[in-house]
Amino acid sequence: MRYNKKKALADNVxxxxxxxxxxxxxxxxxxxxxxxxALYSGFxxxxxxxxxxxxxxxxxxxxxxxxxxxxxxxxxxxxxxxEYKALIDSIKSSxxxxxxxxxxxxxxxxxxxxxxxxxxxxxMRTFLEPSAGIGGFLKTAMQGTRAYAFEKDTITGLILSLLxxxxxxxxxxxxxxxxxxxxxxxxxVIASNIxxxxxxxxxxxxxxxxxxxxxxxxxxxxxxxxxxxxxLNEGGILAFVTSRGxxxxxxxxxxxxxxxxxxxxxxALRLPDNIFMETGGIEVGTDLLVFQKHTRxxxxxxxxxxxxxxxxxxxxxxxxxxxxxxxFMQPKTALATDSRxxxxxxxxxxxxx
Numbered sequence: 001m002r003y004n005k006k007k008a009l010a011d012n013v014x015x016x017x018x019x020x021x022x023x024x025x026x027x028x029x030x031x032x033x034x035x036x037x038a039l040y041s042g043f044x045x046x047x048x049x050x051x052x053x054x055x056x057x058x059x060x061x062x063x064x065x066x067x068x069x070x071x072x073x074x075x076x077x078x079x080x081x082x083e084y085k086a087l088i089d090s091i092k093s094s095x096x097x098x099x100x101x102x103x104x105x106x107x108x109x110x111x112x113x114x115x116x117x118x119x120x121x122x123x124m125r126t127f128l129e130p131s132a133g134i135g136g137f138l139k140t141a142m143q144g145t146r147a148y149a150f151e152k153d154t155i156t157g158l159i160l161s162l163l164x165x166x167x168x169x170x171x172x173x174x175x176x177x178x179x180x181x182x183x184x185x186x187x188x189v190i191a192s193n194i195x196x197x198x199x200x201x202x203x204x205x206x207x208x209x210x211x212x213x214x215x216x217x218x219x220x221x222x223x224x225x226x227x228x229x230x231x232l233n234e235g236g237i238l239a240f241v242t243s244r245g246x247x248x249x250x251x252x253x254x255x256x257x258x259x260x261x262x263x264x265x266x267x268a269l270r271l272p273d274n275i276f277m278e279t280g281g282i283e284v285g286t287d288l289l290v291f292q293k294h295t296r297x298x299x300x301x302x303x304x305x306x307x308x309x310x311x312x313x314x315x316x317x318x319x320x321x322x323x324x325x326x327x328f329m330q331p332k333t334a335l336a337t338d339s340r341x342x343x344x345x346x347x348x349x350x351x352x353x
Contacts, residue, residue, distance in 0.1 A: 003278055006061045008041050009048075013065045013072070015040035019159045020076045029162040037159050040134055043091055044099040050092055073155075087154060094153045099276050101136050101193040101241055105288065109239050110140040113189060116237070117142060128187040130174040130194070130228060135164050137191040140239075146184060150174045174224075175203040177231070186233040194224040196243035196284075203227070212254050221246055222255045229262055232293045238263065241271070244285040247325035250310050260304040263291035268307060268327055270334040272353045285350070287328075303327060313351060315341040321349045 018036045022029045029037060043049050048062055049069075058066050070088070077083035117124050127141035132149035133156060141147035147167040151157040157171025170180055199220040206213040206227065216226040221242050232238055246252055247268070259265070267290035273283050306327040313321040313329070321341055327333060336353035344350045 003045055005046055005048075006065075009046050009062060009065050011039040012041065012043065012046070013069050015159055016069065016155055017072050019155070019162055020072060022162055023158055024076075028165055034163055037163050038134070040156070040159050041100050042133060042153075042156060043095050047095055050095060052088055052092070090154045094156065099193070099284070100133055102275060102278060103136070105241065105271075105275070106136045106139065109137070109191060109288070109290075113140055113191070113237060113239065114142055124188050126184045126187045126189075126233070128190045128228070128231070129192050130177075130190070130224065131192050132160055132169070133193070135160050135167065135169070136193070137239075138164055138167055140189060140191045141167070145188075148182060148184070148187075150177065174227075175201055175206075178205050185231075186236075187231055188233050188236045189239070190228045190232055190236070191239040192224075193241040194221055196221045196245065212258055215254065219245075219252075222252060225255055226258060229259065229291070229293065232263075234293055234295060236293050237266070237290065238293070239267075239288070239290045241286055241288055244270070244287055244325075246289065247287055247307070247328065248310060248323055250323055253308060253310075256308045259291055260300055260307060261297070262295050263293045264297065265301070265304050265307055266290040266292050268303070268333060270328045270336070270353060272334075272336045283345075285344075285353075306330065313341065315349065319349050321351060324351060 015037050018029070018033050022033060048058060048066070051058060052066065052070060073087045074084050077087060124142045124145045127138070127145050127147045129135060129137045129147075129149040132138070132151045135149050138147055138149055147164070149160060149164065149167055149169045150173070151160045151169070151171055152173045154171055157169065161169040161171070168182070172180070197220060201217045201220055201223045203217055203223070206217050206223070213226060216222040224240065224242070225246065229238055246255060267288060269288040271286045271288060273285055275286065276284055307325060309326040310323040311326050311329070312323055315321065319341060334353050339351055339353045341349055342352050344352070
């Protein structure tokens with residue numbers, strides 16, 4: 001099913017209206033209300049929200065729900081313009097990173113992690129989903145697990161809390177985890193579809209550590225891997241859907257070295273470029289990377305050695321691609337029906353899947 005921007009906007013507005021009504025009444029959401037809340041898909045595919053408060057016209061079919069969205073948020077802010085503007089700004093800032101994971105990816109990751117714990121007779125005690133959105137990966141938490149989720153966007157965080165009564169949800173930046181009064185400080189499993197882009201993260205704890213910890217804060221996806229590997233319990237599992245920048249960028253070798261020297265690489269799967277078309281209407285290169293923390297390891301596997309390296313492909317007619325991870329140049333490392341060298345949105349030659 002192709003992404004329908006107008007339907008996504010209408011579903012988002014209905015979800016926000018429902019969430020604010022339930023919150024205002026100080027109660028939990030009913031099963032029927034949760035079905036409405038669960039249709040919320042964020043604003044990553046709806047860049048028209050950036051036009052709110054400007055002179056730019058809204059496309060046909062979007063003006064009415066956009067107006068309704070503003071009325072709902074203004075009423076929630078009790079006509080406090082400063083608070084209303086903060087809510088609008090929060091939604092606008094989420095446009096760059098709010099692309100929700102297709103359900104089949106979440107279901108597969110959760111099923112495999114559950115099977116691993118059950119097959120080895122282990123109990124998952126703690127689970128964390130940073131940058132949770134509405135908590136898609138929370139189903140990875142098994143029965144009896146204490147589950148935690150962080151979501152920075154105020155409105156999305158409210159919907160998250162109403163959808164997941166049994167989880168501890170925090171509407172704050174993931175970088176504040178050290179300031180939160182959580183029952184647990186380490187986690188057996190951490191899973192998420194993490195943000196990507198050249199955004200800095202203001203994390204004083206990482207700055208104090210210096211070295212690669214401070215270096216990782218310069219780019220948000222690097223930060224997520226270093227920060228949350230550090231919070232993982234020994235033997236715990238880290239499963240992130242991430243941009244290909246972690247694996248492909250030569251300058252991110254320090255992150256790859258840190259990961260394979262602190263954990264065993266369990267899964268490295270290149271996902272198709274169009275995997276987010278249905279949920280966010282965007283084509284973007286992503287990978288699924290799964291690690292098991294192992295700080296006392298003394299040797300690296302062949303796959304882990306390849307994962308640290310990048311190279312270029314030579315195509316026909318003298319075409320040379322941008323850098324790509326050498327592990328993904330091996331057979332059976334991509335979830336795709338086909339791949340080819342072509343030009344991406346940055347007008348560079350890459351292998352598309």
